[in-house]
Amino acid sequence: MIIIDSQIHVWKAETPDRPWSRPGEAHLAEPFTYDDLRREMKLAGVDRAVLVPPGFEGDRIDYVLEAAARHPNRFAVMGRISVEKPESIALLPGWTSQPGMRGIRLSFQKPHNKPWLTDGTADWFWPAAEKADIPVMVFAPGCHAELRAIAQAHPKLRLIVDHMALARQKDDQAIAAIERMIPLADCPNVYVKVSSVPFYSSEPYPYRNLHDVLRRLIAAFGPKRAFWGTDITRIWACCSYRQCVTLFTEELDFLSPDDLEWVMGRGLAECLKWSLAPIAKSA
Numbered sequence: 001m002i003i004i005d006s007q008i009h010v011w012k013a014e015t016p017d018r019p020w021s022r023p024g025e026a027h028l029a030e031p032f033t034y035d036d037l038r039r040e041m042k043l044a045g046v047d048r049a050v051l052v053p054p055g056f057e058g059d060r061i062d063y064v065l066e067a068a069a070r071h072p073n074r075f076a077v078m079g080r081i082s083v084e085k086p087e088s089i090a091l092l093p094g095w096t097s098q099p100g101m102r103g104i105r106l107s108f109q110k111p112h113n114k115p116w117l118t119d120g121t122a123d124w125f126w127p128a129a130e131k132a133d134i135p136v137m138v139f140a141p142g143c144h145a146e147l148r149a150i151a152q153a154h155p156k157l158r159l160i161v162d163h164m165a166l167a168r169q170k171d172d173q174a175i176a177a178i179e180r181m182i183p184l185a186d187c188p189n190v191y192v193k194v195s196s197v198p199f200y201s202s203e204p205y206p207y208r209n210l211h212d213v214l215r216r217l218i219a220a221f222g223p224k225r226a227f228w229g230t231d232i233t234r235i236w237a238c239c240s241y242r243q244c245v246t247l248f249t250e251e252l253d254f255l256s257p258d259d260l261e262w263v264m265g266r267g268l269a270e271c272l273k274w275s276l277a278p279i280a281k282s283a
Contacts, residue, residue, distance in 0.1 A: 001260060001264055001266075002048065002266070003228075004046075004049065004264070005229050005230050006050050006193045006228060007050060007052050007196075008052065009032070009051075009233050010033055010034045010051055010054075011026065011053075011056075012063055013031045020057050021055075021056065022055065022058075028233055034064075034071070038074065040232070044241035044242040046241070048265065048274075049076075050229075051064040051077050052137070053077075055080075059082050064079065065100055068100025068101070069099050072100060076100055076101075076272060077098075078103045078104060078137050092128050092132040102135065102274055104135075105136070105137040108138070117140055126150050126153070136159055137160040137161075138160070138161060141165055142165060144165060144180055147184060147190070148190075151189050160190075160192070160227070161184070161191065162193050163195050164177070165192075166178065166196075168199075170200055171200075171201060175210065178200075178210075179216075181217060182216060182220045191226070191271055192225065194227065195229030196229070196230065196231045196234060198239045199235045205247065211252060214252065215254045218259070225267060227263065227267055227268040228263050228264045
């Protein structure tokens with residue numbers, strides 16, 4: 001079984017020639033480079049990772065593309081674009097021709113970008129991404145109706161909902177939020193990232209208060225449309241990287257071996273059209 005983390009942020013230090021758009025929002029006190037990630041992946045037993053540029057760096061994608069170019073069997077990229085700029089449409093036809101690029105990730109969770117999902121700002125993007133056959137990961141906490149409307153209007157668009165559409169809820173509030181995600185499973189082009197799970201519980205590992213709702217979520221979407229992930233730089237205070245793996249592979253006993261193969265990597269690889277060819281030991 002190849003294990004693929006569906007979301008990891010990596011970044012370099014802020015410098016005068018590499019300023020951040022939102023200083024002070026980094027998840028960790030120090031930069032987390034792709035070499036740091038490679039070491040952590042080896043310790044945790046994770047084979048591959050999808051790199052998502054952190055929002056505090058703006059829309060730059062050069063560093064994650066560098067990582068994918070140097071380690072193509074380890075890393076793939078979901079890049080950012082300036083969705084608030086309609087001229088960005090010119091980037092889409094050749095977007096996935098960039099080595100390592102597998103799709104686009106959009107965020108609608110901050111005061112400055114949340115309105116873009118509903119005020120018409122992003123309306124140009126969805127048909128353009130559908131036409132270009134670009135998978136889209138979208139972080140839009142609580143925006144279930146809006147996501148449903150997009151999915152139904154663009155049935156060939158592969159829409160991957162980040163973090164089960166949660167923000168910072170915990171325990172009963174998190175369970176209620178995940179339950180609101182479950183009905184979206186009836187849209188066959190919607191996928192869900194079952195990611196950052198430890199962040200949503202105040203209980204200790206293995207976060208048993210969330211197991212039942214995770215079972216119902218994965219059953220609704222099916223293991224081929226539910227993707228394991230960590231967003232580890234955001235949740236390290238909750239658990240180790242290895243525990244993020246074993247939470248699924250050892251603790252969620254409702255997942256069969258075949259289910260685990262899909263949830264832990266195969267489903268994501270197929271959605272992103274990322275070959276599951278054997279990983280070279282030197283990578």
